[in-house]
Amino acid sequence: MTKTVKILGLILFATLMVLAMSVPRSIEGQSTASAQPAEAPTTALDARKDDLFNGFGAKGSPIDECVSAPVANRSFEDNKFIFNELESLEDGLGPVYNDAGCGSCHQAPIIGGISQSKELRAGFATFNGFVNPPGGSLIHLRAIAATIQERLDDIAPNYKSTLRTTLNTIGDGYVEAIAGGTIGNIRNNQPFGFKGTIINVPVAEAGGKLRVARFGWKNQHASLVSFSGDAYLNEMGITNRFDGNNGQMENTSMGASVEEYDAVPDPEDDGDDVQAFANFMRATRAPGRGPITPAVLRGEDLFHKAACSICHTPSITTAPAGTVINAGEFTVPAALGNKVIHPFSDFMLHDIGSGDGIVQNGGEATRNMVRTPPLWGVRTRVEMMHDGLELNFADAIQRHAGFGGTFSRNFFNNLSNFQKADLIAFLKSL
Numbered sequence: 001m002t003k004t005v006k007i008l009g010l011i012l013f014a015t016l017m018v019l020a021m022s023v024p025r026s027i028e029g030q031s032t033a034s035a036q037p038a039e040a041p042t043t044a045l046d047a048r049k050d051d052l053f054n055g056f057g058a059k060g061s062p063i064d065e066c067v068s069a070p071v072a073n074r075s076f077e078d079n080k081f082i083f084n085e086l087e088s089l090e091d092g093l094g095p096v097y098n099d100a101g102c103g104s105c106h107q108a109p110i111i112g113g114i115s116q117s118k119e120l121r122a123g124f125a126t127f128n129g130f131v132n133p134p135g136g137s138l139i140h141l142r143a144i145a146a147t148i149q150e151r152l153d154d155i156a157p158n159y160k161s162t163l164r165t166t167l168n169t170i171g172d173g174y175v176e177a178i179a180g181g182t183i184g185n186i187r188n189n190q191p192f193g194f195k196g197t198i199i200n201v202p203v204a205e206a207g208g209k210l211r212v213a214r215f216g217w218k219n220q221h222a223s224l225v226s227f228s229g230d231a232y233l234n235e236m237g238i239t240n241r242f243d244g245n246n247g248q249m250e251n252t253s254m255g256a257s258v259e260e261y262d263a264v265p266d267p268e269d270d271g272d273d274v275q276a277f278a279n280f281m282r283a284t285r286a287p288g289r290g291p292i293t294p295a296v297l298r299g300e301d302l303f304h305k306a307a308c309s310i311c312h313t314p315s316i317t318t319a320p321a322g323t324v325i326n327a328g329e330f331t332v333p334a335a336l337g338n339k340v341i342h343p344f345s346d347f348m349l350h351d352i353g354s355g356d357g358i359v360q361n362g363g364e365a366t367r368n369m370v371r372t373p374p375l376w377g378v379r380t381r382v383e384m385m386h387d388g389l390e391l392n393f394a395d396a397i398q399r400h401a402g403f404g405g406t407f408s409r410n411f412f413n414n415l416s417n418f419q420k421a422d423l424i425a426f427l428k429s430l
């Protein structure tokens with residue numbers, strides 16, 4: 001390279017830097033200089049404490065339905081009540097469904113958290129891979145009439161099935177507020193063999209425009225409105241304008257129409273409830289840590305040495321307040337912007353040999369991939385991994401294979417019993 005080329009290059013670089021810095025902060029993906037980030041507030045994950053609200057919107061007062069009905073999107077307390085509400089036949093529950101309220105499955109240790117409820121997914125194993133049964137891979141475990149109960153007998157004998165454990169939603173507003181570019185930067189810094197896969201998925205409220213995925217075991221969603229619209233339809237059977245079909249299509253019973261069981265006109269929700277669910281989750285604090293003992297600190301050091309932290313990323317800063325995210329549909333509020341969170345996830349897909357072969361929004365290549373689950377709040381999870389089959393941390397670690405997973409697993413297996421206990425003490429503090 002000649003000197004002139006080098007100098008020209010430098011000038012170009014300097015000009016680009018100046019241009020980059022003068023861009024007003026606006027769209028996600030553009031890195032912008034901003035004030036020193038602050039730690040996100042945390043909840044103790046203790047039902048006896050009223051510490052869930054993070055300051056996004058008004059807190060309001062607890063709803064007493066005997067006094068007055070909740071109003072969607074008026075306050076945190078209204079939205080929390082609506083998240084916890086049970087749907088009935090008059091609301092359009094079912095005809096096939098899994099449970100009657102978001103709060104029925106997202107409940108422990110406090111509302112928004114987890115539960116032992118699991119979803120059933122199934123399909124056919126063929127030579128070409130996994131094929132969905134009629135009506136999709138989600139098999140609804142309840143119905144409003146015995147005649148339309150979905151059963152795997154109907155696709156026997158060559159089906160394959162798997163369970164999916166409930167994921168925590170507490171703190172998810174911060175996860176939504178992570179710029180897509182930030183996830184890209186995490187990936188760039190991951191060494192060979194540990195690099196995650198980023199997928200872009202449709203944002204229902206933005207007419208299907210794409211955004212970097214981050215929610216669900218298969219990273220099937222990028223926004224909380226999209227996830228809520230999907231859950232309202234697929235868990236509860238409530239058609240709504242954010243359900244991916246614009247509220248026009250009920251689920252089927254193994255492919256057969258159940259329209260005659262449903263007298264409520266579609267969409268069964270105009271979208272207000274869906275937004276209330278999303279705004280409830282956006283207004284929750286990040287899951288807080290348990291007691292930090294010397295063993296926990298020693299275990300944290302081992303967590304880094306075992307390269308767990310490469311996928312289970314300890315700290316991420318959310319996009320600055322004012323950044324437009326969700327393909328143009330949401331502006332990061334002050335309560336969620338420029339906050340440091342400790343999710344212990346890179347929010348990317350990996351194949352660590354544990355996948356169930358089911359393709360969701362990510363396409364064929366993601367068949368056996370699973371999103372790194374955030375480990376914040378993992379001390380509340382008894383049944384671990386996507387299928388809930390591992391009942392203790394040591395066994396969950398044994399399920400890690402592939403290049404990166406094998407490195408971590410072997411590192412763990414070669415530790416002394418004292419060191420293993422320290423690493424597990426650390427996991428139990430998350």
Ligand code: HEC
Pocket residue numbers: 098099100101102103104105106117118119164165166167168169172214215216217218224227228231232235236277278
């Ligand atoms: C039958 C139990 C059940 C019900 C009812 C339910 N969920 Fe879930 N939820 C789950 C399970 C299981 C998962 C993980 C599913 C997956 O990723 O495959 C999940 C995942 C989620 C996630 C992703 C969390 C993350 O950080 O990745 C969100 C958000 C969510 N649910 C919101 C809701 C909302 C809103 C409702 C009510 C409309 C609802 N859920 C109703 C069981 C349930």
Ligand code: HEC
Pocket residue numbers: 194303306307308309310311312349350351352354355370371372373374375378381383384385386387393396397400404405408409412427
């Ligand atoms: C290559 C990326 C990667 C590395 C390295 C890694 N993990 Fe994971 N981890 C994952 C993925 C992906 C899953 C989800 C797999 C599934 O559910 O099938 C997971 C799941 C888990 C779970 C279950 C969490 C839950 O909520 O169910 C625990 C616990 C866990 N990992 C701990 C560790 C520890 C400890 C280490 C280091 C010894 C480690 N992981 C290293 C990617 C990784």
